[in-house]
Amino acid sequence: MSEQYETRPRVAIVFGGRNSEHAVSILGAGSVLEAIDRSKYEVVPVGIAQDGRWVLASGDQRYAIEDGAFPAVDDQGTALALPSGSGSLVTYDAGSIPVELGQVDVVFPVMHGPFAEDGTIQGLLEMAGVRYVGSGVLASAVGMDKGYMKTVLAAAGLPVGPYVVVRDRDWRVDRDRVLKEVQELGWPVFVKPARAGSSQGISKVNDLDELERAVELAREHDPKVLVEAAIVGREIECAVLESPGDEAPRASLPGEVLVRGDHAFFDFEAKYIEGDMSLAVPADIPAEVAEELRGMAVRAFEALGCEGLSRVDFFYTEDGGLILNEINTMPGFTSVSVAPQLWAATGVSYAELVDRLIQLALARPSGLR
Known part of the structure; x- marks a missing residue:
């Protein structure tokens, strides 16, 4: 442990988020919370609800799939903020005086997908002056x-293999050109959201008839789509x-x-x-x-x-x-x-x-x- 920390470093395990990988993030956070050495680190579990609200995770927070149901952040927990430059978590529930919980030494963002691992959470933490696990803003984006x-x-x-990027405007106003470019890749192709993970919204496409449906499926996750030649x-x-x-x-x-x-x-x-x-x-x-x-x-x-x-x-x-x-x-x-x-x-x-x-x-x- 670094000599600058006379007490246990405080580590905030942050999970959830405003995207379709919300539950996958919680599964990972559960594993981290189980494995982290609490004799070495002071641990603060922090959930980000689907509406973007930060909360102090309660003892009732579920971290596993139970009876086929994926977990979600319990948004009824104590609301939190991370003011820019302070490095301290602050509670601010309605009707109560904000309370500073103390400085966070490291944030471990066990988060995936847009508004999470795409540089957004990293940029917020840079603004707050807090160290964090993982890649920085540019590499993440x-x-x-x-x-x-x-x-x-x-x-x-x-x-890298052959691919075509399908941007939102191109798909709406110049679809024939896009379809022609994709056909030049040959069949089959894989169609996927350009900025999503966990293999969501991906289709294997064998001909032109299937392509438009696959692009529309991918666009449910991201208006920008990637089409890759099958390898x-x-x-x-x-x-x-x-x-x-x-x-x-x-x-x-x-x-x-x-x-x-x-x-x-x-x-x-x-x-x-x-x-x-x-x-x-x-x-x-x-x-x-x-x-x-x-x-x-x-x-x-x-x-x-x-x-x-x-x-x-x-x-x-x-x-x-x-x-x-x-x-x-x-x-x-x-x-x-x-x-x-x-x-x-x-x-x-x-x-x-x-x-x-x-x-x-x-x-x-x-x-x-």
């Missing part, structure tokens, strides 16, 4: 927008962890995602509802390919300027090539999510991973760096 992400990765010399290959994932001091980031062992049942790809149902996936670690690929993949994962991490933890997803093609699909700057973070499993197989337990991420945040200055 670029990592959330799959179109810009691929532009940056390609500029860094990393191999025949195995899905291999690698996690990257920032190292302390001036050491280079470290890559985990690669793992292969194996999807069972009727799922055409690794979708939301396979991940969270039906459990029709498994992870083989290490992936059964040649040693030289594994090393190349790990090196590419670190290059992607550095190209975006990531901090903390990221997960990088690849396709290993039939001809032995590697295609970088995407990087996730705040990957799923339950104890059984892919990134924590990859690190567990590499020798870093979930509890150790939580601790390392907090220590990295404590050592990192806020503001420009």
